[in-house]
Amino acid sequence: METIEQQVRELFCWLCQTPHPSGEEAALRERIADRLRGLGLHPWADTRGNLVCDLPGREGAPLTAVQAHIDMVCAVGSPDYVPSRDPIRPIVRDGFLCTAGESSLGADCGAGAAVMLWLAEHPAPQRPPLRLLFTVDEEVGLGGARDLDPACVDGVRYLINTDGFHWGRIVIGSAGGVREHFTRALTHSNAPELPNGRAYRLKISGLRGGHSGFDIGKTRANALILLGELLRETRMESPFALIDLSGGTAFNAIPYEATADILTIAPAQDAIEQIWDKIYARIQKNDPDARLEIQDIDIPSRVWSGDTASGLLTVLGGFADGVYARHPSGVVSDSSNLGHIYYKDGMVCLDAMLRCMDAQAEQALQLSHRTVCAMCGFAGQIVSRYPAWPAQDNGTLQTLAAQCYLDATGQEAEVTVQHVGLEPSHLLAKNEQMECICVGMELLDCHSPQERWKLDTIEPFVEMIQRLLSRLSTAPQP
Ligand SMILES: [Zn+2]
Structure with missing residues (x-):
């Protein structure tokens, strides 16, 4: 039988x-x-x-x-x-x-x-x-x-x-899942005349990244969030104009790479490296292969307007990202992933994904994203949503x-x-x-x-x- x-x-x-x-x-x-x-x-x-x-x-x-x-x-x-x-x-x-x-x-x-x-x-x-x-x-x-x-x-x-x-x-x-999309018109201005000016490409890479559902609870760094931190700290030491910024690949993927081009008023490579060393010391346990590459690039004729640059850097500092709450079993209950920043049709675009079991947590995260983005000139929309x-x-x-x-x-x-x-x-x-x-x-x-x-x-x-x-x-x- x-x-x-x-x-x-x-x-x-x-x-x-x-x-x-x-x-x-x-x-x-x-x-x-x-x-x-x-x-x-x-x-x-x-x-x-x-x-x-x-x-x-x-x-x-x-x-x-x-x-x-x-x-x-x-x-x-x-x-x-x-x-x-x-x-x-x-x-x-x-x-x-x-x-x-x-x-x-x-x-x-x-x-x-x-x-x-x-x-x-x-x-x-x-x-x-x-x-x-x-x-x-x-x-x-x-x-x-x-x-x-x-x-x-x-x-x-x-x-x-x-x-x-x-x-x-x-x-x-x-x-449940919510895909959010934020946009802001990208305006440019002429690059300032800087006798000692230098332009750099800063590329953070080598992070583990992963799936925003399965991996968000594993303490993996987000390359875009790190880049924001690096740039804000750099600005305290050495003012710069932003030439370009992008990173990540999709709503539901934790970004493992992000790049910014900046124009500084004076050579700043050493200062930037020191800031990165502090960041790396903090994340190396979970992202040992993370690295920052700094490359000299040509000084451009145009840069992002101060408004656009400050807006995006502020969003990167204030955007709720990562684990928001856990279920008593230890599994993540509510989270947010800033997944992708890119340029399209004259707009700076930002894609993020929320995953929430708790309707109130979902509302709180959405409101926080909308508020921070609105204060920085970004308009938001929900691309898709499925229930918890x-x-x-x-x-x-x-x-x-x-x-x-x-x-x-x-x-x-x-x-x-x-x-x-x-x-x-x-x-x-x-x-x-x-x-x-x-x-x-x-x-x-x-x-x-x-x-x-x-x-x-x-x-x-x-x-x-x-x-x-x-x-x-x-x-x-x-
Ligand atoms: Zn199946």
Whole structure:
């Protein structure tokens, strides 16, 4: 007889036969729907392409949804592999399911989808009525969940999202995100006549940078913020005009590099180096490879107007950046990342990203950014926003899930929050009565050709889900 692990693995390999990069899930959705119809079920899709299928369960028990996204990030590891055309070819190696390296595996989140199919194919009497939710376009801004027809979660009391990567971790909340964009007209003036004047390019580089969700709590310096500090300190010693300033790459990336060109009234290299040494002494523990390069450049004919320069330097000093607050679990709850400063169409532009679980923290940070920027002549706008999944401590679903994990493994689950957006934030916005958790099996190196799925976490995961569903089948209706 096949083990549960083999059964789930076979279902996953069946999913792998149809390519399903984000935005190209239609063929796989149709195959899944056919398979479910073959079981006598009645799946339906919303206009966005999310697939829904109800499974019968104990009468009177709370409707419980199990959810996975069916798109994947197709990382390419071989020139012969074409994501839209080629199936994924899973192999077993050293206790993991992986590919031979030609592509990512798609266990994020195909592993969860396979378990959902397993639930459909293995009915059990001790279950609440189940709603399987196969969502699309998760990997490109949670698109399927964001646009999901609210009818898909209508009446759902509990939602189990299977997009976790760590077996033993129960996620009970995630930060929302706000992308902010500030601009100010860049005005120039003629460069002053300076008999001893020197022009320098100051480049800070070698910082670790990273993802503004996963890495912002790791005390990594922001190159733009450091550059601002360096320039403000320099100005105390040696007045200068700003010729140019830019740095960073994106809203959601911690800047690892930033550059400013300045025109000083006299040679200032030694003074600048001394200031940098003090800054470096402070940050070297976390950013040991940080460095400042100072290069002589030609004296320009034009510089930034004093207003523009002072405005930007003041913003760099006053802009709330980094960790704002932490959840009791130690995970960052609220943060801000000044991600990118650049010049476009006559404007100095500044992009930042807030991630907040707490609505008040989000408001406070937004107001602080808007105030500082407005005082310095910058106009602001919100480019995009997605809601938080506020952690609800000691909810029924979370408590039962932790007990079932303990029963299935003899160990305590880690109950925590995540500083990166998850689909339940959008789903909750459509049905605030739901309780949600995010759980998963052990996946490593997702979104890369080295992605792999630890096979011995399948069986205990399914056992935990079975126990949890059984407990929910007798949970009181609120
Ligand atoms: Zn995922």
